[in-house]
Amino acid sequence: xxxxxxxxxxxxxxxxxxxxxxxxxxxxxxxxxxxxxxxxxxxxxxxxxxxxxxxxxxxxxxxxxxxxxxxxxxxxxxxxxxxxxxxxxxxxxxxxxxxxxxxxxxxxxxxxxxxxxxxxxxxxxxxxxxxxxxxxxxxxxxxxxxxxxxxxxxxxxxxxxxxxxxxxxxxxxxxxxxxxxxxxxxxxxxxxxxxxxxxxxxxxxxxxxxxxxxxxxxxxxxxxxxxxxxxxxxxxxxxxxxxxxxxxxxxxxxxxx
Amino acid sequence: xxxxxxxxxxxxxxxxxxxxxxxxxxxxxxxxxxxxxxxxxxxxxxxxxxxxxxxxxxxxxxxxxxxxxxxxxxxxxxxxxxxxxxxxxxxxxxxxxxxxxxxxxxxxxxxxxxxxxxxxxxxxxxxxxxxxxxxxxxxxxxxxxxxxxxxxxxxxxxxxxxxxxxxxxxxxxxxxxxxxxxxxxxxxxxxxxxxxxxxxxxxxxxxxxxxxxxxxxxxxxxxxxxxxxxxxxxxxxxxxxxxxxxxxxxxxxxxxxxxxxxxxx
Numbered sequence: 248x249x250x251x252x253x254x255x256x257x258x259x260x261x262x263x264x265x266x267x268x269x270x271x272x273x274x275x276x277x278x279x280x281x282x283x284x285x286x287x288x289x290x291x292x293x294x295x296x297x298x299x300x301x302x303x304x305x306x307x308x309x310x311x312x313x314x315x316x317x318x319x320x321x322x323x324x325x326x327x328x329x330x331x332x333x334x335x336x337x338x339x340x341x342x343x344x345x346x347x348x349x350x351x352x353x354x355x356x357x358x359x360x361x362x363x364x365x366x367x368x369x370x371x372x373x374x375x376x377x378x379x380x381x382x383x384x385x386x387x388x389x390x391x392x393x394x395x396x397x398x399x400x401x402x403x404x405x406x407x408x409x410x411x412x413x414x415x416x417x418x419x420x421x422x423x424x425x426x427x428x429x430x431x432x433x434x435x436x437x438x439x440x441x442x443x444x445x446x447x448x449x450x451x452x453x454x455x456x457x458x459x460x461x462x463x464x465x466x467x468x469x470x471x472x473x474x475x476x477x478x479x480x481x482x483x484x485x486x487x488x489x490x491x492x493x494x495x496x497x498x499x500x501x502x503x504x
Numbered sequence: 505x506x507x508x509x510x511x512x513x514x515x516x517x518x519x520x521x522x523x524x525x526x527x528x529x530x531x532x533x534x535x536x537x538x539x540x541x542x543x544x545x546x547x548x549x550x551x552x553x554x555x556x557x558x559x560x561x562x563x564x565x566x567x568x569x570x571x572x573x574x575x576x577x578x579x580x581x582x583x584x585x586x587x588x589x590x591x592x593x594x595x596x597x598x599x600x601x602x603x604x605x606x607x608x609x610x611x612x613x614x615x616x617x618x619x620x621x622x623x624x625x626x627x628x629x630x631x632x633x634x635x636x637x638x639x640x641x642x643x644x645x646x647x648x649x650x651x652x653x654x655x656x657x658x659x660x661x662x663x664x665x666x667x668x669x670x671x672x673x674x675x676x677x678x679x680x681x682x683x684x685x686x687x688x689x690x691x692x693x694x695x696x697x698x699x700x701x702x703x704x705x706x707x708x709x710x711x712x713x714x715x716x717x718x719x720x721x722x723x724x725x726x727x728x729x730x731x732x733x734x735x736x737x738x739x740x741x742x743x744x745x746x747x748x749x750x751x752x753x754x755x756x757x758x759x760x761x762x763x764x765x766x767x768x769x
Contacts, residue, residue: 312672341674351669355687364683365673410669417673 259342263326264289265421265452266311271320273306280306282476284320288421288469293453295463295484298473299499304456307473308425311454312343325420341369344414344422348429350406352398352413358385359394362413370417377416384412388442404435408442421452428459440466460504464488472496549738556730556739563719564726565746571708571722575640576701579647586652587659588681600652607649613710616642620714639714647704654700658693659685691765698758702751723747 266288273281280303288294298304309315311322313329313336321330329339353361362381366372372380385391388408398406407427414422424443428436440462447453447466457463463470463484470484472493480493488504491497510518589600607615619642620635631638662685670680709724716725723743730739 314668314672337671337674337676340672343672345669345672347665347669349663349665351663351665353666353669353684353688355691365670365675368679368683369674413673 259324259420260326263323265325266454267321267323268307268311269321269323271307271310271322272318273303273310273315274318279318280476281310281317284473284476284478286471286478288452288454290452291450292468293447293451293455293466294469294471295467296454296456296471296473297458297460297463297499298479302473303476304473305425308423308454308456311423312340312345314345337369341365341417342420344411344417344419346407346410346414346422346424346427348426350398350403350410350430352406352410354398356397357394358390358396358398358401358409361398361409362416365413366416380416381412384416385409387415388412389438402435403431404438407431407439411439411442411446415446421454422446424453424455424457426456426458428457458503460488460500472499474499547737547741549734549736552730552734552736552738553742555734556742560723560726560730560739560742561746564721564723564743565750567720567726568705568708568722568724569750571636571640571643571711572701572705575643575647575708576704579644579704580651580655580697582644582648583651584655584686586648587655590652590656591659604649604652607645608653612642612646612707613713615646616710617713618642619645635714635716636711636720639711642714643704643708643711646707647700650700650703651697654693654696655689657696658689658691661692662688694758694762694765698755702755705747705750 264287266286268284268286271281271284271286272279284307286307296304296308306315310317311324313322317330321328323329324339324343327334327339329336352358353364356364359378359381362384363374363377366377366380367374382391382394385394388411390405390408390412393401393405393409398409401409411422411427427443428439431439436459440459443453443455443462444466455462455467467484469481470487471481472479472487472491472495474495480487480491480496487496488500491500586600586603589596590604591597616639619631620638623629623638624631631641633640666684666688667680670684671677675683708722711722712725712728716722718729721729723746727739727743731737
């Protein structure tokens with residue numbers, strides 16, 4: 248596999264696609280969740296991934312930054328095969344922002360500290376610089392007044408916006424969203440989607456696992472339907488949503504729309 | 505007839521009042537039956553108390569607190585290391601499991617004995633601090649075996665998403681453990697660790713097996729000396745009160761601390 252590539256490149260190739268998944272398989276025990284996924288996401292694309300529960304869509308997303316290690320296949324980030332054990336994965340991960348369904352803010356830290364700690368410990372930024380970045384990011388998600396709050400004092404929507412700010416503070420080249428609004432009360436979904444939409448408008452490369460078909464239609468540049476571990480159908484979100492070609496896509500959409 | 509008409513809330517209040525009255529009566533009866541004159545002379549002998557004061561505090565209690573604090577801090581640090589080892593894979597985990605099972609299964613007294621008498625003979629080593637040092641080492645070992653299991657439970661209670669969030673921000677496994685997992689784990693284990701501290705405070709009395717000199721005697725040893733010197737159990741009663749003076753405010757303080765930290769969970 249890595250013959251003649253003893254010194255894997257550590258610096259990203261700006262001309263390479265941000266995310267490339269090649270022949271990805273993933274099994275948990277005897278259960279094969281992903282059965283050969285090939286996917287290339289170009290810079291600035293907003294790719295929404297939909298599919299029934301258990302289809303493998305979250306596992307695919309989590310494979311992109313190797314929270315799940317593939318059983319077979321490769322994940323190539325900005326031209327670097329990150330499944331190569333010689334690659335500095337921690338360094339690569341700073342370029343891939345990730346937002347979780349359950350927010351996963353650090354509950355023992357203030358909002359500000361949540362956003363500064365990885366800047367200081369990973370990017371070696373000074374405390375002053377990290378705080379400046381954190382405040383700027385909080386302003387961007389509309390939560391400047393929550394700097395000193397603890398996560399438990401925030402609503403779900405606010406927590407998720409802080410989580411987005413925390414990821415953005417690392418200056419990522421791309422963002423992964425794992426059902427970012429699924430744990431939210433309905434009236435709080437909008438504020439999170441607004442932040443995501445403005446990110447998309449600024450040209451951020453995004454991969455979003457979601458059940459929000461409205462968001463996929465309005466903001467997505469590409470829609471992927473996954474079922475039983477394979478990509479069943481993909482294309483322009485409007486076309487796929489209004490005129491699905493595959494019977495399984497049709498049956499899924501008829502249940503959720 | 506009238507009882508049937510009483511509302512349930514009122515009836516509950518009446519029955520509770522009756523229980524209180526009953527308890528008071530029992531306590532009063534016991535107090536009346538006791539031979540107070542004899543109790544005062546035997547157990548609360550003022551002359552003996554005056555004689556023990558203030559050494560029982562300045563030597564006995566002071567030593568108890570020193571041994572306990574040192575053993576607790578070193579034992580917890582060591583216990584945390586063993587917890588992390590046990591949760592790892594491979595030989596470290598095996599070693600940690602063996603260590604924990606060994607020293608949880610042996611009475612603390614025997615471990616202290618082993619550190620004081622067997623270790624120096626078997627390996628020809630001299631432990632810093634002489635008999636007291638060896639005895640504290642025994643307490644450290646026992647404490648670390650217990651706190652290892654407490655810390656493991658605490659670390660495992662931290663949601664999986666915390667580690668994932670930290671790792672996806674680029675933190676290394678060590679940074680994740682140090683800054684994200686352990687601080688939350690410590691918070692979770694405050695109640696069992698308080699328990700462990702109180703147990704250790706009392707177990708520090710087992711140090712006597714090492715053979716203590718008068719200035720190194722802890723509270724119980726000090727009180728037992730008093731028992732033979734004066735032929736009166738008063739020193740034991742005094743020691744018991746002094747233990748309670750440490751443990752009760754401590755548990756109350758930690759209860760308050762827990763409430764304060766609740767917002768950060």
